[in-house]
Amino acid sequence: MQLLKENILIVDDDVNILELLQRHLQSWNYHVFKAISVKEAVSILRDTKIDLLITDLKMPEVNGFELIKFVSEHYPKLPKLVVTGYPSVQGSLAAIKSGVVDYLTKPFTKVELKTALDKSLSASSAKLVHSKNSSEKKQAYGEIIGNSEKINEVIQVIERVKDNKATVFIKGESGTGKELVARAIHYQGKFSRAPFVAVNCGAIPENLLEAELFGYMKGAFTGAETNRGGFFQAANGGTIFLDEIGNASLTVQSRLLRVLQEKEVVRVGSAKAEKIDVRIIAATNSDLRDMIQKQIFREDLFYRLTVVEIEIAPLRERKDDIALLVDKFLFKYGVEYKDRFIQISPEALTVLERYNWPGNIRELENIIQRAVIMCDKIVDIEHLPDYLKYVLNFSSEELVPLKVIEKQYIEKVLRATCNNKTKAAKILQIDRKTLRNKLSE
Ligand SMILES: Nc1ncnc2c1ncn2[C@@H]1O[C@H](COP(=O)(O)OP(=O)(O)OP(=O)(O)O)[C@@H](O)[C@H]1O
Ligand SMILES: [Mg+2]
Numbered sequence: 001m002q003l004l005k006e007n008i009l010i011v012d013d014d015v016n017i018l019e020l021l022q023r024h025l026q027s028w029n030y031h032v033f034k035a036i037s038v039k040e041a042v043s044i045l046r047d048t049k050i051d052l053l054i055t056d057l058k059m060p061e062v063n064g065f066e067l068i069k070f071v072s073e074h075y076p077k078l079p080k081l082v083v084t085g086y087p088s089v090q091g092s093l094a095a096i097k098s099g100v101v102d103y104l105t106k107p108f109t110k111v112e113l114k115t116a117l118d119k120s121l122s123a124s125s126a127k128l129v130h131s132k133n134s135s136e137k138k139q140a141y142g143e144i145i146g147n148s149e150k151i152n153e154v155i156q157v158i159e160r161v162k163d164n165k166a167t168v169f170i171k172g173e174s175g176t177g178k179e180l181v182a183r184a185i186h187y188q189g190k191f192s193r194a195p196f197v198a199v200n201c202g203a204i205p206e207n208l209l210e211a212e213l214f215g216y217m218k219g220a221f222t223g224a225e226t227n228r229g230g231f232f233q234a235a236n237g238g239t240i241f242l243d244e245i246g247n248a249s250l251t252v253q254s255r256l257l258r259v260l261q262e263k264e265v266v267r268v269g270s271a272k273a274e275k276i277d278v279r280i281i282a283a284t285n286s287d288l289r290d291m292i293q294k295q296i297f298r299e300d301l302f303y304r305l306t307v308v309e310i311e312i313a314p315l316r317e318r319k320d321d322i323a324l325l326v327d328k329f330l331f332k333y334g335v336e337y338k339d340r341f342i343q344i345s346p347e348a349l350t351v352l353e354r355y356n357w358p359g360n361i362r363e364l365e366n367i368i369q370r371a372v373i374m375c376d377k378i379v380d381i382e383h384l385p386d387y388l389k390y391v392l393n394f395s396s397e398e399l400v401p402l403k404v405i406e407k408q409y410i411e412k413v414l415r416a417t418c419n420n421k422t423k424a425a426k427i428l429q430i431d432r433k434t435l436r437n438k439l440s441e
Contacts, residue, residue: 007049008031008032008033008050008051009044009045009052010033010034011036011040011059012036012083013037013060024114033050037339038063038064038067039061051078051121052080053078053080055082056082061339062334062335062341066331068080080120083103083108084106085105085106141158143180144180146318146321146325147324148320150313154310157308158310162184162188163189166307167260167280167306167307168182168185168279168281168307168310169282169305170310171284171285171310172283172285172314173285173312173358175361176313179241179243179283181310181312182198182239186238186279194235194236194239196241197238197240198243199241200244201244201247202243202246206247206252209249211230213230213232214232214255214267215265215267216228216267216270220268220269221268224268230267232265236278240280240281241282242280242281243284244283244285245284245305250298254298256280256301259280260301260304264276288302322364323353326344329372340377344379345381347381348379348383352388371383410424410435410439413427421435
């Protein structure tokens with residue numbers, strides 16, 4: 001039996017075309033996945049490694065253009081072939097053609113299909129080499145969306161560390177994408193087939209963390225009924241992500257130091273060391289330098305962990321990325337909840353771009369998710385939470401210290417009482433002496 005060749009995903013709302021394509025493709029031994037809508041296509045793409053996408057353009061609900069846009073951002077290396085029966089959309093086709101997409105007009109012969117297919121598949125392997133060397137800006141890196149200078153710097157560091165096992169330290173406010181970056185380092189690199197183990201050091205009780213990380217021997221403590229490996233053993237060969245590292249106790253810290261220095265772990269209750277080969281990525285949103293000052297974080301561990309440091313800027317410092325992120329989340333939740341591509345009004349986007357995002361990308365994602373549910377086809381200002389809008393309506397001159405308001409109000413009451421301090425004090429419900437003090441201030 002011959003081995004199946006590449007996985008090809010075909011998307012068309014016309015089942016006759018799907019079947020025709022399938023017959024041809026299978027005759028050449030390709031493995032075929034069929035989708036009759038963009039929604040189905042997206043879910044196949046999520047679960048399967050696809051080598052070529054063949055799509056129709058005109059489809060109800062979400063059309064082929066949106067799918068191409070989505071694929072270009074999420075699976076930039078995936079070649080795309082458009083099969084269209086509508087020469088009238090030539091204008092848009094020209095736009096696609098100028099990019100990376102090939103196309104084939106319906107009706108087509110089997111030979112024409114084969115030619116287009118070979119071209120798409122071979123062009124994609126040539127392009128890989130090309131794009132590695134070119135400095136052209138991309139709008140997504142794996143799952144990471146953004147094209148701001150700050151995010152491009154982060155991506156450059158990821159590129160440098162992904163294929164080696166240097167320890168990486170990621171710093172950033174809550175919701176800035178620390179875990180996303182850690183996963184990108186692992187999954188974009190050459191150890192991506194080895195395990196990625198994420199440990200939230202803040203979520204595991206302090207007395208259990210040591211055993212959870214390094215494993216334990218039978219009888220090491222009550223409840224230790226067998227010998228068991230920990231997260232480090234589970235991550236062997238791959239990456240361990242130590243999130244909220246600031247929460248590790250001093251005992252755990254000194255054990256971590258040993259792992260970093262000796263590349264070995266010792267289970268709780270054992271004297272024997274086991275060799276271990278893991279890349280450590282640590283992350284925190286607390287200020288470790290301050291913790292070192294307070295002697296609750298080991299300085300020597302800090303320097304071992306920060307071989308490579310990645311600082312992820314808060315969203316308010318890279319507002320250029322907001323529109324791209326909004327686009328991604330609109331697509332994601334539009335397909336999930338509404339079966340269509342949801343848009344946003346320029347006014348609503350302006351509101352989003354003005355806000356300062358204390359909860360960063362996580363907050364933005366939640367807001368878009370909610371807005372998609374609330375809206376019909378277009379997200380408008382009314383679908384955004386009120387606290388975003390208040391920011392829009394406040395002008396900074398209106399915000400004054402309490403003392404200023406107090407002074408203005410006392411003056412108003414004095415005017416109303418014709419400067420009678422006794423009456424004024426009574427209205428203000430303070431005694432005359434307090435009023436006198438305030439006036440002399
Ligand atoms: N650049 C980005 N592109 C797309 N999605 C992003 C980006 N940054 C963050 N996200 C999304 O935002 C959410 C929060 O990201 P993540 O969990 O990585 O943040 P974090 O820094 O680990 O937050 P915390 O400190 O609260 O744990 C996730 O759903 C993630 O997919
Ligand atoms: Mg996190």
